[in-house]
Amino acid sequence: MPAVGSKCRVCRQPAIIDLPRHNANFCGEHLLQLCRRQVEKAIAEHDMLARDDRVLVAVSGGKDSLAVWDILTELGYHADGVYLGLGIGDYSDESGVYARAYADARGLALRTIDLRDEYGYDIPTAAHATRRVPCSACGLSKRHLFDEAARDGGYDVVVTGHNLDDEAAVLFGNTLRWDVEYLGRQLPVLPARNGFPKKAKPLMRLTERETAAWCIVRGIDYQVEECPMAAGNKHLAYKAALNAIERDSPGAKAAFYLNFVEKMAPLLARTTQAAAGGLHECSRCGAPTTGEVCAFCALRDRVSGRPLVPVDVVLGRVRRHGRGRGDAA
Amino acid sequence: MPAVGSKCRVCRQPAIIDLPRHNANFCGEHLLQLCRRQVEKAIAEHDMLARDDRVLVAVSGGKDSLAVWDILTELGYHADGVYLGLGIGDYSDESGVYARAYADARGLALRTIDLRDEYGYDIPTAAHATRRVPCSACGLSKRHLFDEAARDGGYDVVVTGHNLDDEAAVLFGNTLRWDVEYLGRQLPVLPARNGFPKKAKPLMRLTERETAAWCIVRGIDYQVEECPMAAGNKHLAYKAALNAIERDSPGAKAAFYLNFVEKMAPLLARTTQAAAGGLHECSRCGAPTTGEVCAFCALRDRVSGRPLVPVDVVLGRVRRHGRGRGDAA
Numbered sequence: 270m271p272a273v274g275s276k277c278r279v280c281r282q283p284a285i286i287d288l289p290r291h292n293a294n295f296c297g298e299h300l301l302q303l304c305r306r307q308v309e310k311a312i313a314e315h316d317m318l319a320r321d322d323r324v325l326v327a328v329s330g331g332k333d334s335l336a337v338w339d340i341l342t343e344l345g346y347h348a349d350g351v352y353l354g355l356g357i358g359d360y361s362d363e364s365g366v367y368a369r370a371y372a373d374a375r376g377l378a379l380r381t382i383d384l385r386d387e388y389g390y391d392i393p394t395a396a397h398a399t400r401r402v403p404c405s406a407c408g409l410s411k412r413h414l415f416d417e418a419a420r421d422g423g424y425d426v427v428v429t430g431h432n433l434d435d436e437a438a439v440l441f442g443n444t445l446r447w448d449v450e451y452l453g454r455q456l457p458v459l460p461a462r463n464g465f466p467k468k469a470k471p472l473m474r475l476t477e478r479e480t481a482a483w484c485i486v487r488g489i490d491y492q493v494e495e496c497p498m499a500a501g502n503k504h505l506a507y508k509a510a511l512n513a514i515e516r517d518s519p520g521a522k523a524a525f526y527l528n529f530v531e532k533m534a535p536l537l538a539r540t541t542q543a544a545a546g547g548l549h550e551c552s553r554c555g556a557p558t559t560g561e562v563c564a565f566c567a568l569r570d571r572v573s574g575r576p577l578v579p580v581d582v583v584l585g586r587v588r589r590h591g592r593g594r595g596d597a598a
Numbered sequence: 599m600p601a602v603g604s605k606c607r608v609c610r611q612p613a614i615i616d617l618p619r620h621n622a623n624f625c626g627e628h629l630l631q632l633c634r635r636q637v638e639k640a641i642a643e644h645d646m647l648a649r650d651d652r653v654l655v656a657v658s659g660g661k662d663s664l665a666v667w668d669i670l671t672e673l674g675y676h677a678d679g680v681y682l683g684l685g686i687g688d689y690s691d692e693s694g695v696y697a698r699a700y701a702d703a704r705g706l707a708l709r710t711i712d713l714r715d716e717y718g719y720d721i722p723t724a725a726h727a728t729r730r731v732p733c734s735a736c737g738l739s740k741r742h743l744f745d746e747a748a749r750d751g752g753y754d755v756v757v758t759g760h761n762l763d764d765e766a767a768v769l770f771g772n773t774l775r776w777d778v779e780y781l782g783r784q785l786p787v788l789p790a791r792n793g794f795p796k797k798a799k800p801l802m803r804l805t806e807r808e809t810a811a812w813c814i815v816r817g818i819d820y821q822v823e824e825c826p827m828a829a830g831n832k833h834l835a836y837k838a839a840l841n842a843i844e845r846d847s848p849g850a851k852a853a854f855y856l857n858f859v860e861k862m863a864p865l866l867a868r869t870t871q872a873a874a875g876g877l878h879e880c881s882r883c884g885a886p887t888t889g890e891v892c893a894f895c896a897l898r899d900r901v902s903g904r905p906l907v908p909v910d911v912v913l914g915r916v917r918r919h920g921r922g923r924g925d926a927a
Binding site for chain 2: 514532537
């Protein structure tokens with residue numbers, strides 16, 4: 270919260286938010302302006318979108334994906350949404366309501382895919398059956414189905430709501446292990462190649478506090494809860510570590526991620542891009558894969574049609590035994 | 599502390615220390631064995647020392663520099679010490695006593711250099727005059743005078759007591775900024791070149807808890823206090839952040855530093871080594887430098903002969919205004 274009586278840096282009207290890394294306070298209108306400009310800057314610097322691109326936004330019902338959909342629409346892009354029903358109890362039910370309400374109120378197109386109805390499993394069941402952290406099956410399912418939805422719908426690019434905090438936390442995890450392969454791929458835009466659609470992260474320059482403020486000022490209702498299955502994962506621990514550093518040195522988090530993108534990613538791209546060969550079509554679904562069957566179809570083979578496992582059972586397991594392998598980062 | 603009744607992994611005698619990253623407890627004798635082996639491994643993997651090298655150990659009187667001197671001597675290396683009197687009040691006086699006592703009790707050669715007597719300044723005075731953080735003038739003075747002592751004494755290599763925690767914290771700071779130039783130079787051994795002596799960090803695989811335990815088991819008295827002028831510097835904040843991560847994931851800190859050395863440093867070395875040209879001798883002292891006068895002689899010009907400033911005055915300034923530029927990392 271800004272100090273009582275603080276003024277917007279731009280117009281001197283009462284401020285609604287303080288942004289220590291910009292060393293300034295902003296009113297609602299000029300917060301929106303800042304967000305729009307940061308998104309425009311990200312799009313321009315990284316060739317994320319062309320003016321006439323057909324854009325598919327991966328919408329979760331949370332603040333980030335609704336904010337990016339809203340900003341792109343406001344900036345005049347043609348952006349449709351796709352929502353994936355993950356079957357994570359009340360959390361998913363409510364998230365779907367927020368996504369649908371946003372789209373309907375604005376007359377935007379939102380396709381819904383339901384893991385249970387269309388693929389015979391949900392995330393709690395997959396986590397239980399694979400004995401891995403829930404984020405593992407969830408990330409795999411999302412990547413695969415968003416890519417597929419983009420191919421099916423003839424979209425030019427898949428946009429996700431990853432913000433600066435998300436990207437910095439993933440970067441932090443990959444850096445702690447110096448996973449050079451992952452580091453080389455952690456870019457704000459990935460070009461279309463080998464059957465994968467182009468992917469872009471226009472919120473790469475905005476923090477989660479800023480995307481939340483965008484939604485509040487714009488009157489967008491969103492899912493405020495964190496996913497219950499993410500509780501205790503390393504991604505959240507990395508966010509906490511970076512937040513502690515940011516409190517001591519405002520701007521340190523943005524510098525960490527943006528300097529990586531500018532200075533380090535180009536060095537790494539040279540060493541890791543050679544490994545892209547050897548892809549062919551999954552014999553089951555046609556998606557690009559290095560194996561006979563892609564990881565998504567392999568997951569379906571393992572978990573589809575099993576009796577559904579409630580969220581609480583999986584969370585009980587997590588609490589009893591700690592987190593498994595393959596954490597979210 | 600190990601749990602009551604816990605046993606040494608090697609001999610099943612009562613343990614004196616638990617090392618979560620090794621998932622084991624150790625008695626005093628086998629803790630020493632572990633330390634010796636980690637140092638031997640570091641020396642062998644990175645070609646730090648040859649059997650007949652004349653080694654100069656930079657001794658501060660703290661646990662790390664006394665431990666590395668002790669371990670190298672025990673392993674049969676010919677290692678002399680050099681102690682630099684920094685003039686940081688009681689802290690420096692006591693540190694000097696520990697260094698001298700260690701050397702005298704073992705009949706080892708220790709050269710002492712005193713900043714005030716020989717160069718007309720001390721660290722508090724330099725920090726006050728330059729209006730930078732004390733660690734800046736301190737690091738500059740140490741690097742220069744240890745290099746000079748090695749050249750003057752005909753030593754093959756300068757050894758410092760930097761441990762795994764130190765190296766991981768410096769790496770963390772450089773990584774937060776993606777300072778590619780600094781990252782490329784952060785190696786456990788630097789070969790002799792351009793008039794600079796070879797430098798090595800044989801404790802790179804040991805934590806500060808392990809070097810402290812080495813000293814305790816071996817009966818070495820050392821300066822336990824942290825340097826009062828380092829209070830609040832970012833290096834300590836980075837150590838705290840890494841310690842929080844280590845508590846959640848034992849071994850994460852070692853993986854961060856050792857994976858960097860193994861996987862990332864070789865990639866970076868290619869991009870940064872080109873910049874070594876353009877060095878010549880300082881017109882004042884003969885040390886290699888890119889300017890007319892080296893940074894150490896420039897510092898002396900600025901601060902030598904000034905009235906000495908007590909530690910408390912500098913610390914008062916630090917507390918009032920926060921830290922200046924050029925922090926320790």
